[in-house]
Amino acid sequence: MRRGLPEVPSGKDAVRSQQTAKVGRFSENRHLVGTFGEMMVEMLPQDLAFTVFVPSEKAFGRDLRLNVKESFVAENINNTYAIVSRVLGFSAVPRALTSDMVPVGKEISHDSLSGFTLYISKAVYGKIIVNGVRSESLDRRKGEIVVHIMDGVVMDADFKQSVQPDYDEGR
DSSP states (O other), rough: OOOOOOOOHHHHHHHHHHSSOOOOOOOOOOHHHHHHHHHHHSSOTTTSEEEEEEEEEHHHHHHHHOOOHHHTTTTHHHHHHHHHHHHHHHHEEOOOGGGGGGOTTTOEEOOTTSSSSEHHHHTTTTTTETTTEEEEEEEEEEEEEEEEEEEEOOOHHHHHHSSOOOOTOOO
């Protein structure tokens, strides 16, 4: 049996598939997680413990220039999946890590799936901070997966540079 990436729908089918994806107990949090965040979580096995620091829908647009209307059209779908899966590699750790497991004022570190080191701390007001990115919502769950929604994208410097807008485009 060949294992690999699932078949990716394109065009209108891609948007429809993302809108109707099964999300189980997670469905009540869909408005918080957003389409790209849900896509990230769906890439992980649901029966194993992971923690994912998912960028908010606003952060996907602001930091990665992804939006649902344009990112799922046929000519952009492969790039969208590549970006989202790359972000998943930077922002997921292979263990459950709820906010109450992070001590206030003390930094802990974990390696992400890609080997990128995540420095995690909790501020006095309860927000988790991962590599300088502050959380918006904490401790959402889908099966064994713990999801923290972030106001930014956790990524390494090389990837950040590759997705930054080119300010010389208009010249």
